Amino acid sequence: MPVEGAEGLAQTIAAWRREASPIYQALFLAALLALGGSFAAGFVEGVRLFGLPPIQGDATVLGRALLERGDYATALEEFRLAGLIDPETYGASRPQLSFSAAPGSPERVERLRQSTREDPGSAGAHLELGRALLAQGDLVASLQSLERARDLDPRQPGLDATLGRAYLEAGKWVESERALRAALTADPHPDLHDLLGFALHEQGKRDEAAQHFERARTLRAQPAERAP
Amino acid sequence: MSSLAAAAPGSSRQLLPPARVFVSRPFDYLTIGGGLSLLVGVALALSGQLGADTPAAAWIPFLVLVSNSAHFAASTVRLYTKPGAFRLWPFLSMGLPLATLAVLGVALLWPERIGWHLQALYLTWSPFHYAAQAFGLACMYHYRSGGTLGELDRRLVFGTCMLPFVFAFLDAREAGLAWLLPAQLLAGQPLLEQLVRTLGGWVALLVFVTPLLLAARLYASSGRGLPAISWLIIVTNGIWWIVFRFYDAFIWATVFHGLQYLAIVTIFHVKDQVARPGNRRGPLAHAMLFYAASLGLGYLLFYVWPFAYRLAGFGLAESMLLCAAVINIHHFIVDRYIWRLRKDTNYRVVTEG
Numbered sequence: 001m002p003v004e005g006a007e008g009l010a011q012t013i014a015a016w017r018r019e020a021s022p023i024y025q026a027l028f029l030a031a032l033l034a035l036g037g038s039f040a041a042g043f044v045e046g047v048r049l050f051g052l053p054p055i056q057g058d059a060t061v062l063g064r065a066l067l068e069r070g071d072y073a074t075a076l077e078e079f080r081l082a083g084l085i086d087p088e089t090y091g092a093s094r095p096q097l098s099f100s101a102a103p104g105s106p107e108r109v110e111r112l113r114q115s116t117r118e119d120p121g122s123a124g125a126h127l128e129l130g131r132a133l134l135a136q137g138d139l140v141a142s143l144q145s146l147e148r149a150r151d152l153d154p155r156q157p158g159l160d161a162t163l164g165r166a167y168l169e170a171g172k173w174v175e176s177e178r179a180l181r182a183a184l185t186a187d188p189h190p191d192l193h194d195l196l197g198f199a200l201h202e203q204g205k206r207d208e209a210a211q212h213f214e215r216a217r218t219l220r221a222q223p224a225e226r227a228p
Numbered sequence: 229m230s231s232l233a234a235a236a237p238g239s240s241r242q243l244l245p246p247a248r249v250f251v252s253r254p255f256d257y258l259t260i261g262g263g264l265s266l267l268v269g270v271a272l273a274l275s276g277q278l279g280a281d282t283p284a285a286a287w288i289p290f291l292v293l294v295s296n297s298a299h300f301a302a303s304t305v306r307l308y309t310k311p312g313a314f315r316l317w318p319f320l321s322m323g324l325p326l327a328t329l330a331v332l333g334v335a336l337l338w339p340e341r342i343g344w345h346l347q348a349l350y351l352t353w354s355p356f357h358y359a360a361q362a363f364g365l366a367c368m369y370h371y372r373s374g375g376t377l378g379e380l381d382r383r384l385v386f387g388t389c390m391l392p393f394v395f396a397f398l399d400a401r402e403a404g405l406a407w408l409l410p411a412q413l414l415a416g417q418p419l420l421e422q423l424v425r426t427l428g429g430w431v432a433l434l435v436f437v438t439p440l441l442l443a444a445r446l447y448a449s450s451g452r453g454l455p456a457i458s459w460l461i462i463v464t465n466g467i468w469w470i471v472f473r474f475y476d477a478f479i480w481a482t483v484f485h486g487l488q489y490l491a492i493v494t495i496f497h498v499k500d501q502v503a504r505p506g507n508r509r510g511p512l513a514h515a516m517l518f519y520a521a522s523l524g525l526g527y528l529l530f531y532v533w534p535f536a537y538r539l540a541g542f543g544l545a546e547s548m549l550l551c552a553a554v555i556n557i558h559h560f561i562v563d564r565y566i567w568r569l570r571k572d573t574n575y576r577v578v579t580e581g
Contacts, residue, residue, distance in 0.1 A: 016314050024322040031325035039528045042536035049538075053531045056289040062544035078545045106399075106425055107474070137401060 108132055116145070123153035131162055139170045161187070164195055173202045190216035243447045247455035248373045250495045259491040260365060261457045262464030265484035269472065278477045291483045297526035298519065299486035300555050302493045303562045305521045310566060311500060311573065317565050324561065332554045336537060339546040350553040350560075351403030355396035355469060357560045358485060362465040363389035364567055365492065366458035371569075372578050373455045381446060385454070388442050389462055391435045392469035398428040399473070435466035461488075494518055499577045529555050 017025065046053030054061060063078035112129040119125055130145035146163050149156060160183035167176035176199040184192050193216035200209035249256035258264040269278060277284035307313050307321060314321050335343040363386050370377065377385065397404035405424060439462055446453045468481035494515050501507060501514045509517075530552060537547035569575045 019315055020318060020322060024318050027326045028322035031322075031329060034329055035325065035533075038536035039532055041539050042528075042532040042534065045535040045539040046532055049535070053527075053535055055293045055527075055531055061548075062538070078543050106428075 106136075109136060121152060123149045123156055123159075126152065127156055127159055127162065130166065134162065134166050134169070139166060142166050143170060157186070161189075161192055161195075164192070164199070168195055168199055171202075173199050177203070188219070190219040193219065241447070241451035243443065243453045244456045244459075245373055245375065245452055245454075247369050247457040249369075249457070250372075250492075255491075257457055257460065260488055261460040262468075262484060262488055263460060264487070265464060265481065266467065268484075269467070269477070269480065272477070272480070273475070278472075278475045278480070285479075288479055288483070292479070292486075293527065293531070294523065295483045295486035295490065297486075297530045298522040299489040299493075299526075300559045301525035301529060302490055302518070302522040303559050303566060305518060305525060306493050306497055306566055307562050309497060309501070309518070311504065313566075320562065320565055324558065328554050328558045331557075332550055335550045335553070336542050336546060339543075339550065343546055343550050345407075346553045346557075347549060348403045348407040350556040351400060352397065352407060353560050354556065355393040355400075355404075356390075357563065358465055358469070359390045359393040361485070361489065361563075362392075362461050365461045365488070366454060368492075368569075368578050369458045369461075370454050375452055375454065376450075378450070381449065384442055384445065388438045389465070391431060391438060392466045395428055395431045395435060396469050396473075398424055398431060432470050435470060436463065439463055490519065490522070496574060496577050499580075500573060503573075 020028075043053065049062070049065065063075045066075035066078060109129070109132045112125065112132050115125040116122070116129055126145045126149035130142045130149060133139075133142035133145060136142075143163075143166050146159070146166055149159055150163065153159075160179045164176050164180035164183055167173075167179060177196065180192055180196040180199060184196065193212040197209040197212035197216065200206075200212065247253075247256070250260070258267075272278035272282075272284055275284075276282070279285070307317075331346070335346045366385065366389065367377065367382070400406055439459055443453050443459070468478065468485070472478045472481045497518045498511045498514045501509070502511055530548075534544060534547035534551045537551070538544045567574065569578060
């Protein structure tokens, strides 16, 4: 009895129609139709947005694309939901990726805590601990460490950028804006412009936010013009 | 291994009895056993490439597609190509797809209230699924190699395999205990937080110590331990969940977990198909067709499907995340059924040559 090819498929379907209850048949056909239709529609939408549904990217892929196109409000909503649903995995995928700290494993955080205990006057140790805690998502403790680092030595490289991001994550838009503006005076990095854009956008300063998003996009498009 | 097997000359007592493999020793040990993941992990670690944001990580999206995404789809392909599946599991095969779509719809409608719970459920279930796969494969090789397990020993093997899950349950930041316990409760109780962390550390240690104790127990009680490949599977899962996670490199484990699954599911599929009356294709053709179907379905599910919801007005971010969550959960449920050995053709595949 041949079971392969079209004939085999026809036999399988005939057996299924004989054996399966009508309710299950209806449920299955409804699911098949919904899935088949979704795949077709999804493919068309993926082609429209990206040329082809991309394999390289994560849940923030559209947010990034929308930023590139200047649709900041939709991009922000994409990032907000990605971060809300899966903050652990996707929180670090936001545009501020280059300012993410090294993985903040509990062991690493504990080592850094030990360093700050051994040398409580070290601004660098507090900054590193703040970064690691930020990567872990412990915003309250991260901000405590970063603010302590600022009190000890406000001129540390990278401190304002990290503080700006931490304030942003904590929803402290004004403080974030202040820190990020300070950070940008030292390093006109496109990610910092994006972060400042978010901080401004959240305060309703849409036009200025758009200017910073545009600035970030321009800087990314001209990497050779940036200082190394 | 042979020297260990010969530790008790003249008797049948064997601490590490030789494994009866499915394809060949190198293939089984490297793919199903997880040996390849350890070799690649060591090579990446030595070259400083183990972790995020490294040149090697640029390969990950491609590897995730061909291995991990394909493996999720493979359980569905296996379900619908397994002889008699519609009759055996009518709800699983015909009702679950629509139920899955309904759950996804609800989660997308209320992403902030329900969506993240679905995400947390899948992240909590995932380490259990990995551990259950390690347990199933370890037992499979043991039975295939002529071994048996009493009820107590079976439970001890299960408990040993579950330790990485317990560790992940305690250690996860957005799932497991952190999902079930209100965040405020832990935040306000530093002692409790410290207790959970300490407990996690002890469980991590147990992940690697318990197999040694279990091996001694099995040898003492029955004179026959698990074959080396079973131990490799169990320990490798522990390394994935503890060592790879420590280096922020768990994504590599998902690739090798997918490879492990694809290898074993393809073997079972091929053996079932070749044994069907009227079969005209060779094993390689069946394997290639099965993989092609899994890869294609994996691409559609993970990379195309979310765009349909984007078209329907949902954000792509929650569509991608929640599609991935329901695909994972569907996979976990389907796996509970399609790998049963008792009264199933799977048993023939495990025991036959």
